[in-house]
Amino acid sequence: MKTAVVRIHRHGGPEVLQYEEAELRSPGPGEVLLAQTAIGLNFADTYQREGEAGPHDTAAMPIILGGQGAGVIETVGSGVSLFKPGDRVAYIHPGAYAERRVVPAGTLLHLPPQISDEVAAATLLRGLTAEYLVRRLYKIKPGDVALVHAAAGGMGLLLGQWANALGARVIGTVGADSKVDIAKAHGCRDVIVYSREDFAALTMELTNGVGADVIYDGVGKSAFLKSLDCIRPMGMVISYGTASGNVGAFDLQLLHRKSIIVTRPTLRTWIATRTDYEAAAAAFFDAVISGKVRAEVNRSYALRDIRRAHEELESRATVGPAVIIP
Numbered sequence: 001m002k003t004a005v006v007r008i009h010r011h012g013g014p015e016v017l018q019y020e021e022a023e024l025r026s027p028g029p030g031e032v033l034l035a036q037t038a039i040g041l042n043f044a045d046t047y048q049r050e051g052e053a054g055p056h057d058t059a060a061m062p063i064i065l066g067g068q069g070a071g072v073i074e075t076v077g078s079g080v081s082l083f084k085p086g087d088r089v090a091y092i093h094p095g096a097y098a099e100r101r102v103v104p105a106g107t108l109l110h111l112p113p114q115i116s117d118e119v120a121a122a123t124l125l126r127g128l129t130a131e132y133l134v135r136r137l138y139k140i141k142p143g144d145v146a147l148v149h150a151a152a153g154g155m156g157l158l159l160g161q162w163a164n165a166l167g168a169r170v171i172g173t174v175g176a177d178s179k180v181d182i183a184k185a186h187g188c189r190d191v192i193v194y195s196r197e198d199f200a201a202l203t204m205e206l207t208n209g210v211g212a213d214v215i216y217d218g219v220g221k222s223a224f225l226k227s228l229d230c231i232r233p234m235g236m237v238i239s240y241g242t243a244s245g246n247v248g249a250f251d252l253q254l255l256h257r258k259s260i261i262v263t264r265p266t267l268r269t270w271i272a273t274r275t276d277y278e279a280a281a282a283a284f285f286d287a288v289i290s291g292k293v294r295a296e297v298n299r300s301y302a303l304r305d306i307r308r309a310h311e312e313l314e315s316r317a318t319v320g321p322a323v324i325i326p
């Protein structure tokens with residue numbers, strides 16, 4: 001059987017993304033064959049396309065990009081007991097840009113009826129990331145001040161809302177004036193336009209010279225070092241992403257003056273066991289179903305329009321998450 005996929009035969013810009021037909025194998029032991037209804041688009045897909053995905057990127061060319069999707073199970077391989085044909089599921093697993101695909105059953109989650117395929121595909125990876133960032137790596141408590149960089153981005157919208165729902169006062173940064181109201185509608189009490197305003201000075205001002213308790217930095221290169229200037233003593237700077245480029249080497253002594261805690265986490269380790277994966281997903285779905293967090297899908301692209309999807313994501317012009325419809 002064949003299926004439509006988007007894959008790359010070499011690393012590079014959006015032009016290396018090829019919409020083509022590929023062979024589809026039958027599911028082996030512990031695997032399922034999924035007819036995908038929606039596929040997620042993550043900034044990390046652009047790193048994999050460029051060849052910057054870091055230690056996780058060991059796949060051989062050609063590589064089918066994408067890391068999350070949703071759909072309906074068509075057939076199951078031997079030894080699969082938790083899932084059956086017809087089940088509506090979502091997953092986080094490389095190789096998502098495809099109409100049909102084979103996935104390990106261990107990566108699948110059943111979807112509650114209130115969560116649509118589009119929402120699941122667009123937000124599962126970011127939702128589980130937000131879950132460990134606000135509930136486990138740093139446990140937000142009422143009264144905390146959380147600074148969220150790129151607060152109108154895919155991750156930013158979830159972090160702002162969830163941190164706010166847990167009682168934090170959220171300060172957001174955004175790259176354009178047009179994004180201020182969006183960040184404010186998603187949990188931020190104050191929003192700093194960091195492309196023209198000094199976010200460190202303003203954060204210190206807004207916190208009466210104390211600094212933020214926690215900083216969520218998915219921007220990296222252009223925001224990380226300056227974040228050290230507006231974290232409170234013993235506060236935590238979480239460098240969880242690198243949208244503006246890698247932070248690179250920096251002097252550890254910079255942390256000494258305020259006993260700053262810096263961490264560079266990845267979702268992978270926080271959902272490595274089935275127990276953690278299911279608990280994180282349950283917490284995220286619960287946050288969405290209860291209305292604590294609105295999980296929106298802001299744009300949709302056809303699978304064959306994937307180049308435009310990547311171009312727009314990298315242009316900094318987008319707000320919130322997008323979904324790809326196969």
Ligand SMILES: NC(=O)c1ccc[n+]([C@@H]2O[C@H](COP(=O)([O-])OP(=O)(O)OC[C@H]3O[C@@H](n4cnc5c(N)ncnc54)[C@H](OP(=O)(O)O)[C@@H]3O)[C@@H](O)[C@H]2O)c1
Binds near residue numbers: 125153179222242245
């Ligand atoms: N560690 C983890 O577990 C984990 C999990 C999920 C995602 N991530 C990371 O989180 C980051 C955000 O992911 P996302 O998919 O939700 O993306 P996104 O926030 O929707 O898009 C990235 C945002 O970063 C900001 N940005 C600042 N400088 C930029 C630049 N030079 N080029 C492009 N964007 C720039 C832009 O907002 P402004 O214009 O407002 O600045 C842009 O909208 C990515 O680095 C991703 O890999 C990490």
